[in-house]
Amino acid sequence: MDAIILSIGDELVLGQTIDTNSAWLSGQLAGVGVSVLAHITVPDDQTAVEQTLRESASRCDFLIVSGGIGPTEDDLTRQALAKVMGVELEENAQWLAELHKFFEARGRAMPAINRIQAMIPKGAEMVFNTAGTAAGIHAVIEGSRVGVQGSGEGSGFRVRGSEKVSYEASSFLNPDLQTLRPSLCHVFITPGVPKEMKAMFTRDILPLVKQAAGGAVILSRTLHTFGLGESAIAEMLGDLMRRDRNPSVGTTVSGGVVSLRLNSRFPSEQQAREELQKTEVACRAALGDLIYGQDEQSLPGVVAGLLLADSTATQFAPAVGTAESCTGGLLAKMLTDIPGSSRYFRQGYVTYSNEAKQDLLNVPAELIAQNGAVSREVAEAMAVGTQTQAGVAYALAITGIAGPDGGTPQKPVGTVWIGFAHPRGCAARVFLFPGDREMIRDRSAKMALTLLRFHLLGKPVPF
Amino acid sequence: MDAIILSIGDELVLGQTIDTNSAWLSGQLAGVGVSVLAHITVPDDQTAVEQTLRESASRCDFLIVSGGIGPTEDDLTRQALAKVMGVELEENAQWLAELHKFFEARGRAMPAINRIQAMIPKGAEMVFNTAGTAAGIHAVIEGSRVGVQGSGEGSGFRVRGSEKVSYEASSFLNPDLQTLRPSLCHVFITPGVPKEMKAMFTRDILPLVKQAAGGAVILSRTLHTFGLGESAIAEMLGDLMRRDRNPSVGTTVSGGVVSLRLNSRFPSEQQAREELQKTEVACRAALGDLIYGQDEQSLPGVVAGLLLADSTATQFAPAVGTAESCTGGLLAKMLTDIPGSSRYFRQGYVTYSNEAKQDLLNVPAELIAQNGAVSREVAEAMAVGTQTQAGVAYALAITGIAGPDGGTPQKPVGTVWIGFAHPRGCAARVFLFPGDREMIRDRSAKMALTLLRFHLLGKPVPF
Structure with missing residues (x-):
């Protein structure tokens, strides 16, 4: 099964915004065995969008379109x-009701301009948007897969409307038949906002694509x-990363996190599951606790899970506090990303200035004067200070040079000391x-989270 | 003049690499008045590349292609x-000599595999690569701009070869003639490596495009x-967002920020600049200080800029402190995103637990018991407490229900009180x-940053 990803927006073809949606969608589609034939980007120009x-x-089974369904005239x-x-276009009553609810909940009447966001082509289905006001659209259209180009009147297509499409049918699953009869294309239209697009794709579109892609079962797991860096991880994995292996093991990097993507593709779900399991065990054997x-x-x-299960932590409630200089609150923000974090996170200090480090x-002051704010001594003192002041079992402290200025030959930009105080002592490491x-x-x-994690596991940090 | 940008690479359609070349090229082309009709990305598949x-x-004047000219089999x-x-393909003697020099300079013989990088189609020109081993290619091909699709044999095209193309000639500059006669397309092929592509484009391709494009200049601005939401902003802008307006005004949303994109397209740079300026003034008149x-x-x-210029703030050094419950450090993190933030940001408290709000x-405790932690009273007390404890002019405090749990009918998920203390008093608002x-x-x-911004501007919050 083949897909084409179409992104719509003036800001994209003008080069003002980099398209990240297409790469994300490609990764998702690859994960379920759908080949991506092309990414195409066109401006907010109705003729160009129609032609594309x-x-x-007429060239693919799944056409994933993002962008151009906002409430304004350029959509x-x-x-x-x-x-x-x-x-x-006809008004979708269900989504119109959702829109009214959305604005009512905010104590406002729905602006007239938003009404267009409940309009979808007759015969198409509305796709729920859990993160915004634009409903998605799903249409199944027929086009001849081979040789016929859009003629300008759209006459090469017929709407399947509300007819139920049987995914088991050979109509477009059998490649031999594709040259003989019209093929179906599932067109999905999603918002261009990455967050809304991802939510909609994951919740409603991917399951449908998976089902339609039929045949082989692809099960995936990401570790x-x-x-450690991507090449170090690849070396540790060795033959597991061979291109022709099934289940396949590939790596991707995002925000310093190196992820292993395992794809297991077999005729039966049981076999796919068993083989995926074996490969996962092999990956875990190769990498050990590096996999978090x-x-x-x-x-x-x-x-958070480790803290809630930790016997030392449970004697304190909550168990963790933070002191941050160069990260300015980011560590505390990460610890409180998790709903219910009040059960383990008590309080944090953002001591950006030296005075704040002293006061809070x-x-x-002499310790800072002698060693500099970015030093083992200050990192440890910040951790111990937090442990004492906040009455927590575990305290993490970060002091470093985030740049772009402030680096020296001895302490270049990127030098970061992390202090860690726990009930049996205190340590600091530099990175x-x-x-x-x-x-x-x-x-x-x-x-800092990783150092705490290995401590809670009772294991040495393996790098 | 129109351009299409074509990127070639398996890693792109697999979603392993995000395409940044196309956005960069779009910006460059817009700067010389060339409209980009589309970005297209296809895999390293010869049939797909040929078709595209x-x-x-057949649809544009300039086709900028990057990728797929490395030395390996998949190029x-x-x-x-x-x-x-x-x-x-024929060997380009000049580039072959360059290749030999390149490897000699590195004390190595040229690997046989690299010889292919000196091959270019007969009748095309070699484009110098100052940053790598793959020569670029420039070909001028004729195709009928209107109505003719690639037929599969490439017969719709004729090579212009080494004939000199006169850019002053009306042959493809006059739109009226385009339907009557074959049009020319300049095809440029560059490496996919951004550094090599950019060097080649800037040095040799852009001057040629500029000369050929003549005329229109596009200048852009983003506000x-x-x-407020996108639809409210659109209503305030009214006719400024008319599709046929020049300069055009469009909106995009990212992270709650609604941005206006102004594009001004005129024959001369001076006119483009003047008209852009007028439209910007009109947008600012419509939205006032909503534009930050x-x-x-x-x-x-x-x-940060307002704080550094603020006379009250400069009596304190640094001027701002934060107290965060549900945001858990995110506000402090944003304030310290800016290099040099120690000049205005002193310290922050992440008081996630009620105990921390009391202690720090x-x-x-009674105030929390009576009103709940998410209340005007507690937000104001947190702000005043921060102002006092940290000795700052301005204190921002956030307490709310970020969910997914913890909501009630009276205080649903999303209810957030923001307290703001300044030298003349304290206020709180609920969102x-x-x-x-x-x-x-x-x-x-x-x-919270927005409330501080309007205070520093000495203006009421306009929503």
């Missing part, structure tokens, strides 16, 4: 789809690591993180 | 272009707002933010 919809729908994707389908979690698990979430954490201010702050906070 | 080259060349772009042109910044400016950056900020935990936390922190 026509041509693309023309729904109109273009209706034109291609040769139908009118996450933090602390899988699939949707996040580093803060895993640390009792770090002696030199690459990248810009944002990266250095992000990696510092994740490394 | 054929179709795209097939040069072969595809030769096929479309209906010619053979950012926070606080433009282009690369961020909300924290703008607030002297919020009376009901939509979305999930992450969105609610993000909008809360941005709203």
